[in-house]
Amino acid sequence: MTTTDEKKAVGTTAALMVRNGMRVGLGSGTTVAYLIDALGSRHVDASYVASSPATATAARAAGLRLEEADEWAHLDLAIDGADQVGEDGWIAKGAGGALTREKVICAAASRYVVIIDSTKLVSTIGSPIALELLDFGLAATLARLQGVSLRLSERTPNGGVLADFRGEIPNVEEFADRLAATPGVIEHGLFAPAMIDEVLVARDSTVESLTRPL
Amino acid sequence: MTTTDEKKAVGTTAALMVRNGMRVGLGSGTTVAYLIDALGSRHVDASYVASSPATATAARAAGLRLEEADEWAHLDLAIDGADQVGEDGWIAKGAGGALTREKVICAAASRYVVIIDSTKLVSTIGSPIALELLDFGLAATLARLQGVSLRLSERTPNGGVLADFRGEIPNVEEFADRLAATPGVIEHGLFAPAMIDEVLVARDSTVESLTRPL
Numbered sequence: 001m002t003t004t005d006e007k008k009a010v011g012t013t014a015a016l017m018v019r020n021g022m023r024v025g026l027g028s029g030t031t032v033a034y035l036i037d038a039l040g041s042r043h044v045d046a047s048y049v050a051s052s053p054a055t056a057t058a059a060r061a062a063g064l065r066l067e068e069a070d071e072w073a074h075l076d077l078a079i080d081g082a083d084q085v086g087e088d089g090w091i092a093k094g095a096g097g098a099l100t101r102e103k104v105i106c107a108a109a110s111r112y113v114v115i116i117d118s119t120k121l122v123s124t125i126g127s128p129i130a131l132e133l134l135d136f137g138l139a140a141t142l143a144r145l146q147g148v149s150l151r152l153s154e155r156t157p158n159g160g161v162l163a164d165f166r167g168e169i170p171n172v173e174e175f176a177d178r179l180a181a182t183p184g185v186i187e188h189g190l191f192a193p194a195m196i197d198e199v200l201v202a203r204d205s206t207v208e209s210l211t212r213p214l
Numbered sequence: 215m216t217t218t219d220e221k222k223a224v225g226t227t228a229a230l231m232v233r234n235g236m237r238v239g240l241g242s243g244t245t246v247a248y249l250i251d252a253l254g255s256r257h258v259d260a261s262y263v264a265s266s267p268a269t270a271t272a273a274r275a276a277g278l279r280l281e282e283a284d285e286w287a288h289l290d291l292a293i294d295g296a297d298q299v300g301e302d303g304w305i306a307k308g309a310g311g312a313l314t315r316e317k318v319i320c321a322a323a324s325r326y327v328v329i330i331d332s333t334k335l336v337s338t339i340g341s342p343i344a345l346e347l348l349d350f351g352l353a354a355t356l357a358r359l360q361g362v363s364l365r366l367s368e369r370t371p372n373g374g375v376l377a378d379f380r381g382e383i384p385n386v387e388e389f390a391d392r393l394a395a396t397p398g399v400i401e402h403g404l405f406a407p408a409m410i411d412e413v414l415v416a417r418d419s420t421v422e423s424l425t426r427p428l
Contacts, residue, residue, distance in 0.1 A: 071353065072351075100397075104354065107351075107355075108357075140289070140321070143322075159372065181391070186348075
């Protein structure tokens with residue numbers, strides 16, 4: 001299977017997790033786009049929360065019913081892609097820039113499922129690590145966070161700016177804690193193993209769960 | 215001395231720390247207002263970064279020269295008030311709602327000085343603890359953060375919303391770490407001892423340093 005085939009396969013498989021009456025969070029990215037296509041074909045009576053303008057547009061085009069951003073207090077399920085899935089269970093996200101809302105959606109969901117093609121599996125998480133930074137004091141925040149460069153892109157929907165850390169990460173947990181405690185960092189792209197309920201990976205002609213048998 | 219006298223005394227004393235050529239961060243609140251008054255009378259050739267619109271307005275009125283928000287990468291000094299200063303060195307801030315920018319300013323400064331009247335000294339930090347929350351997923355974030363209620367106020371300059379935690383805090387460091395790692399929390403009002411270089415407190419007719427003799 002090509003990477004595109006794998007993305008399509010895992011997106012289609014994950015769509016089967018959505019049941020009538022569920023409120024479901026949708027991540028962002030190319031694999032989630034295949035998930036949205038598959039959900040549009042299934043005609044399940046569910047409602048959805050989008051993590052990015054691109055996902056909202058795709059979901060509307062597929063005929064999915066979107067919740068307004070501020071009216072939901074809980075999600076039954078959330079499904080999202082990832083840039084890297086490490087053997088230790090840590091995940092890196094944010095290449096697409098939607099990391100902050102994706103993490104809010106992750107935290108709000110009873111079940112958070114990550115869907116990836118096999119190229120996303122890594123032995124240990126490495127850089128780049130995506131960051132959303134506060135505009136106020138940005139030059140000072142960048143001066144303290146060594147190895148972080150701004151992306152040339154517009155503001156996020158949260159009013160922040162996107163950046164990427166490049167460098168060594170000797171201990172991913174310590175690095176995540178340090179980023180979380182750094183003033184001026186709105187969010188970082190590292191998701192701890194405890195936040196993730198299941199990883200579905202498409203490999204060769206199968207979709208397998210790294211957590212438990214499907 | 216009344217509390218007002220104490221605020222004036224500590225603000226006036228702290229103003230003496232500002233020297234020609236310094237770039238200085240200014241916190242927010244009533245004690246900082248006295249600091250700004252004193253700085254306006256001193257005619258030091260320094261430039262300033264304001265943590266809130268109210269501070270910016272007061273600084274301009276006092277004739278202080280303000281830096282534009284994004285053009286500074288480092289502060290020589292920052293001076294700010296606090297709501298609570300605990301015996302263990304932890305500090306709680308944010309009653310005025312400027313906590314996020316105050317913390318960015320704190321982190322950017324070579325020397326961070328907290329100025330308080332004696333009513334702010336507490337044995338251990340208690341609630342309320344101020345929070346700035348992301349608007350996206352707000353209902354879900356509030357549902358997870360038990361004991362947190364929104365303030366009835368407009369958006370912050372960062373686009374976030376203000377809230378306060380009320381409840382028991384058995385371990386302030388663990389609580390701060392948990393808040394920092396919670397998706398949807400832009401910033402919290404707890405400042406760790408390592409972030410603070412000096413606390414000046416006005417008590418009776420003196421201003422004393424809790425860190426070293428003045």
